[in-house]
Amino acid sequence: MQNHSNLNDIGVIGLGVMGKNLALNIADNQYRVSVFDLDPVKVNGVLQQEKQERVGQELRITGCANLSEMLASLTKPRILVLSVPAGAPVDGVCAALISAGIEADDIVIDTGNSLWTDTVEREQHYQGQFIFFSSAVSGGEVGARFGPSLMPSGDLGAWQHVAPIWKAIAAKVNPQTGLPIERFEPGNPVTEGEPCTTYIGPAGAGHYVKMVHNGIEYADMQLICEAYQLLHDGLGMSAAEVGEVFERWNQGSLNSYLMGISAEVLKQADPLTGKPLVEMILDKAGQKGTGLWTAVSSLQIGCPAPTIAEAVYARAVSTQKSLRVELSKKLAGPLSPAMDENQKANLIDALESALYCAKVCCYAQGFQLMAMTALEQKWQLDFAEIAKIWRAGCIIRATFLQSITQAYQADANLSCLLMADTFASTLSEKQTEWRIAVAAAIMQGIPVPCISSALAYYDSYRSETLPANLLQGQRDFFGAHTFERLDKPAGEKYHLDWSAQERVLIKL
Missing domain, CATH: 1.20.5.320 (6-Phosphogluconate Dehydrogenase, domain 3)
Structure with a gap:
């Protein structure tokens, strides 16, 4: 519950895009917030935005000149949110808070994309000086502002203090349909529905789950990109036409945030040339490490996650632009067989099935990886709850996650998503179309590392005997x-x- 003294409820340190939007989100939900950043311009920016959004209303954000002033402005035990880059900056702020007089029962929440093992070490390192807590945040800047998916972990007592705020600011879903309840209006937050946050487990568990989320995100994005290339290069469809196909797919079982934005990107014209914007964007993809960490973790623990790993490799190949340009002139491709309109229509339908099947396998890999790591770390992860909090707010939010939620609710000890009757029957039914799509891509000379690796994963697990x-x-x-x-x-x-x-x- 909010306090009724002159002190604020929570502090936010680091006012980049994510920190600023988290602070505004918390304030929208009737909590009083103290903010601080080493750059006074960013502090003033948050204060000015709040004034613009809350004309005629009580202001709930207070700017602080330093960390000592922030600590003095907060009710005890103090809750401080760190929104700073992972790594050394986190420890730098923690050291500064110790110098400023933080106390043993105060709670410091790391909301960055920290490596989960660093989080485990930090909880132990700062024990007795303050409670180091962590909460991964997914949803980008819009999610942070109007409702992210939040994955907290660490001291259970600290969670009791943090939980009311986190449940208030999290994204919300309709519990019956699993669909997001969204409203992007400053000062008018969504209060109905189920919040997309739950206590994940001991220190590091939340950041590990977010890491796997990001690994799945890498694969999900690459799967969509492979479908785009097959339709564009293989079938000769324009970017806008592919966008229309994606828009149609987004009305069915492939409904997701990523599918929706992909359709929008493909239909966007370039303001400078009038050509499709996607065709003017350099085909070199960056990465920030979480997909790589997921692939490495899968190798370390011996959990097969080939689709996630292939998504990381696909980004690595994309960066080799100059080499690809040279080799495109030296390496021969196939003479693509001609297709009539009926064959093209059939391939589009087959590709929709292939994309769904590959997506199931991608999630199966992620959930199996979490299960194997939980066993090793002695974490009690609730996979139904994890699937539930990914239904809104986060980048991989999708209708599909409702089916995963129901699968784990039906069997909490499910060893693999492919064991769930709903997925086993659907993949068995659609696997022929999946193979047709992969074969077509191969015959067209179009790389589909994620769609094909997911098929190999499926075939490996259905094989009683392997070589x-x-x-x-x-x-x-x-x-x-x-x-x-x-x-x-x-x-x-x-x-x-x-x-x-x-x-x-x-x-x-």
């Missing part, structure tokens, strides 16, 4: 790495003496 038996034979031949046998108890190790004239099987 790893030969692989184990190879390893035993050159390195005596041993193998298990199908006809012997699990765990028993065997080695064949490959160098002997008469090869003998040895039980170890």
Whole structure:
């Protein structure tokens, strides 16, 4: 509950785009906010924006000249939100807060994209000086302003203090349909519906879940881009025509924020040339690390996440622009078979199914990765709740997440999303169209690393026997790495003496 003294409820440190919008969002929800930034211009910018948005109303944001002034302005235990770049800046602010007189029961919330292991270390490092808490934030600047998806983790007692504010500022969904309830009006926040935030678990858990969210985001974006290239380069459709296809797909099972904005981008004309804007944008994609961290984590723990990894590789390939230009002149592609209008229409339908199936596999990889890490870290992650808080506010928000929520509600111990009847039956039904789309892309010479890797993932998991038996034979031949046998108890190790004239099987 808000306090009724002259003190403010919460402080926000760092007033870049995200910090500024979080502060305004918190103020919209009837909390009083103290703000600070090393740049006074940013402090004044927030204060001016609040004045413009709240003409004739009580102002709820107070600017602070330094951290000591901020600490003095807040009710205890103080809640301080850090919105600064990950890494050294976080520790820099923490050190400054210690110098300014922060107390042991005060709560510092890191809302940046910090590496989850750094968060675990920080909670331990600052223990006794203040409570280091973390909350990943997804949704970009609009989400921060009008309702993000929030993934908090750390001290459970701290969460009790933070929870009312976080539930107020989070994005909201209709619990029956799973659809976002959105309103982008300053001073008129959405108060109805289910908030897209839940306590994730101990320190690091929230940032890990956000990291996986971003890995899925990388893959989801790349899947859409591959569909665009197949339609544009393979079928000769204009950018606007592809945008119309995406707009239609967005009315069905592929409904999502990313699909919606992709359609909008493709239909946008370039203000300078009048050509499609997308065709004037240099095809080199950057990354900030979270997708890479997800791929690395999957390799470290031994969880297959090929579609997420391929999305990271696709961005890496895109940066090799000059090499691609050179090789485009040297490497031959296929002579693409001609298609009539009926064949094109069938391929568009097949691609819609392929995109949905690949998306299911991408999410299956992300949720399995979270499950395996939770087991290793002894976290009790609630996957139904995680799917629920991704239904609105975040970048990967989609109608599809309602189905994931229901799958985990039906079976909290679901080992893999592909085990859920709803997904198993749909993928089985659509897999032929999926294969048609991948085959068409290959025959057209169009790279679809994510769509095809997702199909390989599906085929790998539906295979009772994989060629790893030969692989184990190879390893035993050159390195005596041993193998298990199908006809012997699990765990028993065997080695064949490959160098002997008469090869003998040895039980170890």
